[in-house]
Amino acid sequence: RFTLEPALSRAVTEAFVRLYREGLIYRATRLISWCVQCRTALSDLEVDAQENASGELFDFAYPVEGGGEIVVSTTRPETMLGDTAIAVHPDDPRYKHLVGKHVVHPILGRRFPIIADAQLVDMAFGTGAVKVTPAHDPNDFATGKRHGLVEINLLNLDGTMNDAAGPFAGMERFAARKAVKAKLEELGLTRGTKANPMTRPLCFRCGTVVEPLISTQWFVKTEPLAKPAIEAVERGDTTIVPDYWTKTYFHWMRNIQDWCISRQLWWGHSIPAYYCGHDHVTVSAETPQACAECGDRGLRRDEDVLDTWFSSALWPFSTLGWPGDTADLRRFYP
Ligand SMILES: [Zn+2]
Ligand SMILES: [Zn+2]
Structure with missing residues (x-):
């Protein structure tokens, strides 16, 4: 059997519609993982972590309005074109006097605030001051939501810089990285570099470095699905063998993120x-x-398809005839 057969496709559509009506499937604008090569969104499971990749921590200074400077570190210098705040720890004596002041973007001329945020900032890391790029980093995205910061997307879907990147528009992202570093050097704002082994996110299909990107996608709410699965193991109804994996299981289930299920591919089940x-x-x-809302008759269908795992996950019961009421279903799912 094959998940694109008519009977199994019917199960996929039915599952989507039912989960949507139950509020378990929703459409939202989020920071997602994007492959610029495949030009599609990816789920967390489709992003491979390349451990101990050689990265570089690059320090540069933002001029503070009214005098002085504040030094930040980054592994992706080109993202500074999308910075919309500098964050420091509220208890950090080095920066207390700067909170509420503004810095001026040395390349683009925009001004933006120095904010205090205890969740984002680790005082002991680097200079203790952090550049905030809400549109290109998951932690910065969350920080942006907490402080109502502007989100500036810098990338086209093919990984080149868009018009928001000013003089770097049209450049490929890694070429822009070099060019931004050179520009900061020219402006006398670089403050040193050091080697920084890091975990690099790679696309599981093509191995390209994945970009966090703001995009409107479909998601499955996972928390209400994880809850009974956690309880089953807590109660002992389900036992994990060998036992030491139980801790890992709880870690996965308790930190589970909503599942991005839409893909910008041509092959798959239509949404x-x-x-x-x-x-x-x-x-x-x-x-x-x-x-359904306004009676308008000119409808267009969503062009995206579903993650292949959406149909695969239905396999145990879609192959038995679900959503029909079959003898097989009654026997194996009493
Ligand atoms: Zn890819
Ligand atoms: Zn309408």
């Missing part, structure tokens, strides 16, 4: 979502004639 001219969403197993 049963339709949009009207007002961008209302109608989710339906059958092709709808009109928008």
Whole structure:
């Protein structure tokens, strides 16, 4: 059997529609992992971690409005073009007097604030001051939401810099990295580099370095699904062998992130979502004639397809005839 067969495709559509109606599938604009080579979003499971990759921690200074400077460190210098704040720890005596002041972007001329954030900043790491790029780093994205910071996306979907990158627009991302470093050097703002072994995220299909990117995608809420799975092991209904994996299991299940299920690929199950001219969403197993919200008749179908694991995960019961009521289903899923 094959997951793209009509019967199994029907199960996929039905599962999507039911989970959507139960509020377990939703569409949101989030920071996701993006492969610039495959030009698609990836789930956390599709990102391979390259351990101990050779990285470089690059220090540079932001001029503070009214005099002085504040030095930050980064492994991705080109992202400074999208910085919209500098964060320091609220208890750090070195920077207390600077919180609330502004820095001026030395290349783009924008001004943005120095903020205090105990969650993002580790006083002992680097200079204790952190550049914040909400559109290109998961921790910075969360910080941006806490402080209402501007999100500036710097990348086109193919990994070249977009117009927000100013003089670096059109450059490939790694060429832009070099060019930004050279520009900061020219401005006299570089403050040294050191080797920094790091974990580099790679696309599991093509091995390209994955970029965190702000994008509108479909997600499955995982917390309500993980809860009964955690409880089953806590109660002892399910035992994990060997036992030492139990801790790992709990770590996975308790830190689980929502699952990004939409892919910008041509091969796969189409997402049963339709949009009207007002961008209302109608989710339906059958092709709808009109928008469920405003009655608009000019609907276009979502162009994305589902993560291949969405259909694979239904395999145990989709092959038994679900959502139909079959003898096989009654026997194996009593
Ligand atoms: Zn890829
Ligand atoms: Zn509508």
